[in-house]
Amino acid sequence: MDTLATALAPGMSVSVEESRSERLRRVFERTCDGLYRFILVRAGNDRHAADELMQETCEIAAGHRRFPWNEDACEAWLRGIARNLLKKHWRQAAKRSAVPLHDTQAAPQVAKALESGPLPSEAVLRDEVLSHLMTAITDLPAAEQRLIFDFYFDERSTAQIAGDLGVSVKSVESRLYRIRSRLRARLRGNERTGE
Numbered sequence: 001m002d003t004l005a006t007a008l009a010p011g012m013s014v015s016v017e018e019s020r021s022e023r024l025r026r027v028f029e030r031t032c033d034g035l036y037r038f039i040l041v042r043a044g045n046d047r048h049a050a051d052e053l054m055q056e057t058c059e060i061a062a063g064h065r066r067f068p069w070n071e072d073a074c075e076a077w078l079r080g081i082a083r084n085l086l087k088k089h090w091r092q093a094a095k096r097s098a099v100p101l102h103d104t105q106a107a108p109q110v111a112k113a114l115e116s117g118p119l120p121s122e123a124v125l126r127d128e129v130l131s132h133l134m135t136a137i138t139d140l141p142a143a144e145q146r147l148i149f150d151f152y153f154d155e156r157s158t159a160q161i162a163g164d165l166g167v168s169v170k171s172v173e174s175r176l177y178r179i180r181s182r183l184r185a186r187l188r189g190n191e192r193t194g195e
Contacts, residue, residue, distance in 0.1 A: 027074045035078055041134045042086045042133065053089060057083025057090045075141060136186045144179050151176060 035057070040050040053158045060081050061067065068074045137148055150164075152174075158172045164174065 024067065024074070027071050027078070028058065028061075030071070031075045031078065031142040034138070034140070034145040035075075035082060037134075037145060038079060038138040041085065041131075041138045047194065049089060053082065053085050054087055059087075072141070097171050110116070118173060133183075136183050138183075140184070141180065144175070147172070147175055148179060149175075150158075 036050065036054050039053045039057070040047065043049040057078060060080055066100060068077050137145060140148070147161065149157070150161050158169045158176070162169045162172045
């Protein structure tokens with residue numbers, strides 16, 4: 001407890017500051033991929049915007065004098081920073097792309113787009129489902145995201161994943177089961193709330 005009080009006290013010593021930055025570096029290394037996916041999905045898969053938002057998230061976090069001592073709480077804290085930056089990003093994007101009400105060219109352009117053919121409802125539905133799924137996956141902690149991506153997207157076997165993690169195959173299967181259950185519950189919740 002004394003270490004925590006010392007680390008959070010203003011006017012830190014150099015050794016405490018180094019341990020603070022080392023801890024933050026470890027959290028970044030452990031959660032970097034998951035945090036980037038979290039940002040990328042919510043930035044509309046715009047890699048340029050996601051890169052900038054990731055950089056800004058790291059800069060803001062590194063500039064804070066205080067952050068959660070627990071590494072799992074620190075991951076959630078980083079996502080909170082990213083969430084706030086994403087909100088700002090979309091507010092600014094809305095301001096840049098807002099169509100003025102008096103724009104006489106906007107209505108004919110929209111009408112022409114709608115006349116070009118029926119909307120591909122099946123493709124739209126598939127994209128919407130994929131978007132909800134990716135949002136739910138990227139809400140998971142980085143380690144759980146990695147497990148889902150390894151198994152389902154990279155098509156690695158449970159034995160390969162277990163070997164990498166140094167756990168049993170049964171443990172990997174159990175983790176995947178729990179993650180899938182949470183994802184199903186999350187997606188069902190989205191259907192009910194209309195998210």
